[in-house]
Amino acid sequence: MRGGLLQIGQVAERTGLSLRTIRFYEESGLVPPTGRTAGGFRLYGEDAVARLEVIKRMKPLGFSLEEMHELLALLDDLAAAPGDAVLVDRLRMFHEAATARVHALAEQLAVAEGFAADLAARLG
Numbered sequence: 357m358r359g360g361l362l363q364i365g366q367v368a369e370r371t372g373l374s375l376r377t378i379r380f381y382e383e384s385g386l387v388p389p390t391g392r393t394a395g396g397f398r399l400y401g402e403d404a405v406a407r408l409e410v411i412k413r414m415k416p417l418g419f420s421l422e423e424m425h426e427l428l429a430l431l432d433d434l435a436a437a438p439g440d441a442v443l444v445d446r447l448r449m450f451h452e453a454a455t456a457r458v459h460a461l462a463e464q465l466a467v468a469e470g471f472a473a474d475l476a477a478r479l480g
Contacts, residue, residue, distance in 0.1 A: 360401060360402070361390055361391060361399035361400060361401055362399065362400050362401075362405065363393075363397055363398065363399060363400075364378055364379075364389075364397070364398045364400065367400045367404070367405055367408065370405060371405065371408045371409060371412060372412070373408060373412060378408065381408065381411060382398070384421050384425075385425065386407065386411060386421070386424055386425060386428060387400075387404050387407045387408055387411070388404070389404065390403070390404050407428055410424075410427070410428060410431070411424055411428075414427065414454075416461075417454055417457040417458065417461070418457060419453075419457075423450075427450050430443060430446050430447060430450070431447075434447065
């Protein structure tokens with residue numbers, strides 16, 4: 357770590373994301389590097405790592421890149437204006453969407469577990 361900044365490989369190790377995935381999110385405008393070394397290597401601060409963690413948690417719920425952009429901007433706005441009623445209402449909508457997607461995934465998991473149990477029962 358140099359001056360509190362991490363190189364892309366260190367960020368990949370911390371987040372469990374591949375270098376390619378991190379670069380994709382950078383190219384998509386979701387997580388720009390905090391800076392670069394004299395040699396041009398990407399450097400990321402804790403804020404960038406935190407953004408990647410949010411994205412990583414949104415991905416399995418099927419949020420689009422546009423929705424990720426929107427939520428990250430919303431979280432930035434809330435950090436600057438905590439308690440803003442309009443922002444809190446928008447965050448509530450994201451919470452409701454995430455909750456609905458979690459329930460849908462839980463239903464899919466129940467179906468998959470039932471299928472696996474049926475197959476196991478046929479094995480004897």
